[in-house]
Amino acid sequence: MADSVLLHFAFDPGSRCARLALGEAKIAVRETPVKPWEDDCPLHGLNPSGMPPVLKVGDLVLCESAAILGWVDDQTEGKLLFTRDDAERAETRRLTGWFERKFTDEVQAVLLHERMEKPLLRLGPPEARALRAGREALKGHLAELEGLTQGRDWLAGRRLGQADLVAAAHLSVLDYFGEIAWATYPALKDWYVRMKCRPCFRSLLGDRLPGQPPVAHYDDLDF
Amino acid sequence: MADSVLLHFAFDPGSRCARLALGEAKIAVRETPVKPWEDDCPLHGLNPSGMPPVLKVGDLVLCESAAILGWVDDQTEGKLLFTRDDAERAETRRLTGWFERKFTDEVQAVLLHERMEKPLLRLGPPEARALRAGREALKGHLAELEGLTQGRDWLAGRRLGQADLVAAAHLSVLDYFGEIAWATYPALKDWYVRMKCRPCFRSLLGDRLPGQPPVAHYDDLDF
Numbered sequence: 001m002a003d004s005v006l007l008h009f010a011f012d013p014g015s016r017c018a019r020l021a022l023g024e025a026k027i028a029v030r031e032t033p034v035k036p037w038e039d040d041c042p043l044h045g046l047n048p049s050g051m052p053p054v055l056k057v058g059d060l061v062l063c064e065s066a067a068i069l070g071w072v073d074d075q076t077e078g079k080l081l082f083t084r085d086d087a088e089r090a091e092t093r094r095l096t097g098w099f100e101r102k103f104t105d106e107v108q109a110v111l112l113h114e115r116m117e118k119p120l121l122r123l124g125p126p127e128a129r130a131l132r133a134g135r136e137a138l139k140g141h142l143a144e145l146e147g148l149t150q151g152r153d154w155l156a157g158r159r160l161g162q163a164d165l166v167a168a169a170h171l172s173v174l175d176y177f178g179e180i181a182w183a184t185y186p187a188l189k190d191w192y193v194r195m196k197c198r199p200c201f202r203s204l205l206g207d208r209l210p211g212q213p214p215v216a217h218y219d220d221l222d223f
Numbered sequence: 224m225a226d227s228v229l230l231h232f233a234f235d236p237g238s239r240c241a242r243l244a245l246g247e248a249k250i251a252v253r254e255t256p257v258k259p260w261e262d263d264c265p266l267h268g269l270n271p272s273g274m275p276p277v278l279k280v281g282d283l284v285l286c287e288s289a290a291i292l293g294w295v296d297d298q299t300e301g302k303l304l305f306t307r308d309d310a311e312r313a314e315t316r317r318l319t320g321w322f323e324r325k326f327t328d329e330v331q332a333v334l335l336h337e338r339m340e341k342p343l344l345r346l347g348p349p350e351a352r353a354l355r356a357g358r359e360a361l362k363g364h365l366a367e368l369e370g371l372t373q374g375r376d377w378l379a380g381r382r383l384g385q386a387d388l389v390a391a392a393h394l395s396v397l398d399y400f401g402e403i404a405w406a407t408y409p410a411l412k413d414w415y416v417r418m419k420c421r422p423c424f425r426s427l428l429g430d431r432l433p434g435q436p437p438v439a440h441y442d443d444l445d446f
Contacts (some may be wrong), residue, residue: 047317048367049325060309067316074312086283089297093290094270101323102272144271 004029006068007043007054009036010207011116011176013099013108014065015053016169021072022055023200024165025080029055031203037121066100069162081162088157095156095163099170103141108170110134115177119212135179142185149187168195172204178215182223197221227252229291230266230277232259233430234339234399236322236331237288238276239392244295245278246423247388248303252278254426260344289323292385304385311380318379318386322393326364331393333357338400342435358402365408372410391418395427401438405446420444 006022006029008015022029034041036052046054047063055062055071062068073081082089111134114126145167148155156163171192174180182189195201205219217223229245229252231238245252257264259274269277270286278285278294285291296304305312334357337349368390371378379386394415397403405412418424428442440446 049321060313062313063317064320066320067313070312070316071309074309086294086297089293090283090285090290093293094286097287097289097323098272100320101327104324105328 004055004057006031007034007046007052007056008032009034009052010204011112011173011209012036012052013104013170013173014051016172016204017065017166018053018055018068019203020165020169020200021069021081021162023203024160024198025072025076027072027075069165073162081165083157083159083161085157088159088161091156092161092163096166099166103170106137107134107141107174111138111174111177111179115179116173116209116212120209138174138179142180142188146185146188149191155191164191164195165200168192168201172201176207176209176214176218177212193222227278227280229254230257230269230275230279231255232257232275233427234335234396234432235259235275236327236393236396237274239395239427240288240389241276241278241291242426243388243392243423244292244304244385246426247383247421248295248299250295250298292388296385304388306380306382306384308380311382311384314379315384315386319389322389326393329360330357330364330397334361334397334400334402338402339396339432339435343432361397361402365403365411369408369411372414378414387414387418388423391415391424395424399430399432399437399441400435416445 004027006015006018008019008031010016010033019031034043034052036043036050041050043052043054044050046056046061049064051064053065053068055068057071060071062071069081082092110130114130114134118124118126145155152158154160154164155167171180175192182192196205208214227250229238229241231242231254233239233256242254257266257275259266264273266275266277267273269279269284272287274287276288276291278291280294283294285294292304305315333353337353337357341347341349368378375381377383377387378390394403398415405415419428431437
């Protein structure tokens, strides 16, 4: 779709979800990076929340990752992001909501604020207490995910689907900042290596934050 | 579905979403009220988050409102909660996410904590500053919804759909506590009167919180 444009911010988990889903569906779009915190950011005229991601497909404006993932699901006739199995569909939806709410509230809102927003917006040094709380919460979530990946091929069951893309989007941002102790979570690491090797992941591994290089293994496919 | 059971808490917006969607789809389930804050709540063995709603349909366990709404969508072959129009589908998904994140964070997490959780769990009197902040945020959201309903038949467009059910679930809980100044939002009030008159709404209007009666107009269909 030559006239499709994705407005995204490379370190926003929702933007990464959209890029992974579009990539997995082989829907070509022009990726336009935006800075949502700037007054003249083009998002402001498009999305009432002022946030990325926004996908424009001709006249159609898709705001937020849920709308973009839903549209990808529609375009692929429900065959790409979900299996037909009722239990796997339920699990995919439960996990998507888990990342969008619990993981975002307890981990991302804390760690990405301290590690990314503060340096970007010059809000001062990170607070040790906040970092500790966010990292403690992250451990609980990673243990939960380790349990899931020990018993399943993919996060929600036997086939790769939306839950894997959402989880990989979230974890890949934290991995950039070296926040994930992969050695502690071998089954989750094995899942993440498989995710990283997919063609849809390639552009994410090239993302760089000015002044903050990634952890050494960030773009290493066999770390 | 005679062997279907919905575990729900009557004043949890997600539980109300599930009841409205099941009611709108005319899927009969046995509604079992639960108290998620009690140690022996049956949710704990079913949903890793420990939260309602959970729907059991035979062996299938659907955790969280996203999984239940998705299942209702599957059961109704995509004809009930969404229209076929791409723009309305995108708007439905944007608004669903808006309520699940922004509205929940800025309004429900504050006002329902002060007005419902504190009396229920005996956590002391409400804090005036928190109430003011939550009510100020609510005004902004209601003004946004008033704008949408002025220009549309239903929240996301020309037909009732998931966005209406999600919005009505959230607003109806706040309405119980008298938090919505309907006279200020005439188009939104007209929409809410239409929602309230639907058969799916009937059981919600019978909900009562011990020791806290609803505002006088709560179950009045023509208020």
